Amino acid sequence: MNSLAPISPADRGGPAQPLLSARGLVKRFPLRGAFWSGKARHVHAVDGVSFDVAKGETLGIVGESGCGKSTTARLLARLLPADAGELVFDGEGVGTFGGIALREFRRKLQMVFQDSFASLNPRLPVVETIAYGPRVHGLPAAQALERARGLLARVGLEPAQIAYRYPHELSGGQRQRVNIARALAFEPRLLILDEAVAALDKSVQAQVLNLLQELKEERGLTYCFISHDLQVVQYLSDRVLVMYLGQVVEIGPVDALFRRPRHPYTAALLSAVPSMDPACRTERAPLAGDPPNPIAPPSGCRFRDRCPRAAAVCATRTPQLLPVGEGAQAACHLNDPASDHPQAVPPERAA
Template sequence: MNSAPHTPSPLHDRGGPAQPLLVVRNLKKHFPVRGGPLERTKKFVHAVDGVSFSVPKGKTLGIVGESGCGKSTTARLIARLMQADSGSMVFDGEGVDEFGGIRLKEFRRSLQMVFQDSFASLNPRLTIAETIAYGPRVHGMPAAEAKRQAHDLLARVGLAPEQFASRYPHELSGGQRQRVNIARALAFDPRLVILDEAVAALDKSVQAQVLNLLQELKAERQLTYLFISHDLHVVHYISDYVMVMYLGQVVETGPVERIYGQAAHPYTRALLSAVPSMDPDRRTESSPLAGDPPNPINPPSGCRFRDRCPHAHPVCEATSPALISLPGDPAHQAACHLNDPASGHPGALPETQA
């Protein structure tokens, strides 16, 4: 309505369209667990254990998995809210925080995050406009300009500034608060936005509104999304690529239609078939998996999924499967011995031997 037309800021596209916006290599984070005072050996939670992936420019990578799979830790490591134990990141062709690469402060501005809890992510003592203007003010934008920008952003996310700018978070509904969080993220003109369960806490009818808003903003501002969610429907809808995580590792990744159409990892298949059917005549009759996801302290040896996997075989205990490309689409990768004819798993696909 009265929002100023958004002029795409100079996006500093350094690497060109073929260069992925973000490349993450071998990211690791182990949290020490405090044992008893007499325990000698320290235990570690293997929250993120060697995660590598890349996000092409202007695309959405959906990260799915159950609680404890490390998807939120991955997000925090990328956002540098937490220090990784090891691993490297390349942002648009330049190493982050490496010699000669882009500096952390600049990197942070080009990457913003929207959190799940819309209430906890807003300072209860600041008005909506103050919250949005805070970041730019920190970076030296004059107060009047920051305020005007905040009003424009509010209008863009569908909150009339004259009504909402001077309200406090507790006076807004969940959906409205999440719009504010999105507006705050946009205040920096970021290139990558991490959405950590950003629509999970919203009511269904409101969730659809926010998803639409996210899609519009992405097209309008050439954003790239990292969309973390446990909701497979939503990930299917919004993502171009999907990465499935289990106990701190990537088990499968690929284009969305391949993951949802020809899932290659038993865990992905189980996850997909655990989704309620929506058809009262064809209710789910049996559960694809038994038990809960195991504790990420001391994960099983070899393949971490093996003790819940219907196809487990001694080889799965002995060696951990690598993430390898699948026939048909090199972008589709899975970490399962079943897909590797050289693995020695009796059920491995024979036709790939060609």
């Protein structure tokens, strides 16, 4: 089998069926010492997150540090057990009776992390690192090594020069290419890229992003791309999901969301993107203060303490994700005329 040939994975439900669906994901981390205080206390890392990832798309996930992006990624990959919620992969429940087994699910979903050095075994040559997973899953050793060499070449690394080097002998960009090759060794359908280019300088970052685009088209891949860099997200993504304090506040097509954000938090994030136009300088900080304490999130809208358009209803009622046009959804009382917010307008009339 040619490991570099375009992959046509079995498609159970056609293009209309999402490749991955998350429903009501919840993850809370207990605090040390809470037991002795007589009251259980938790960090609300992910709190009721639901979304779909369509086949062949790149879903960008953005938000401030601590908003739950990486925890969500680990829940999707089942690296952390969820306290509540479920995953459905191409119409099959993940790890449920009659659904897809975890072993098979983890072959179809792979993850690339931010720290390229910590992600690799320092005691193994890179070719052995790439071949290790397929060999454990039953591929003969010779075929696994052949596949690993082919993937090294595909990600732009010369096997004759790189194959038997150790991670400390490679640059950051080379190590991240090795991590991408290792993820592809399982012939997955979905890659979760958690800040995969954040630690690279801009020239290397551009090369890796172009490589990811090529691999997506070549192999029919689907991406979940997590990043703080909104310009990179805009370049790579088809849709964008915005998180704040463990919840989804907006999701929609990348062009519509960047052109016309429907949630004040999304607008603040976009206003912080550096501009080369002197006429578009940011003269005031787009957000004031720090995110609320995730141990005791505020009632109602979690963004209300930092929102310049907050009203009394924002403290008493939690906004729901509602359609706001152009295939987008936002969780803000401003988009719901029935919310009793004094500035609420129908989505079609929103500025």
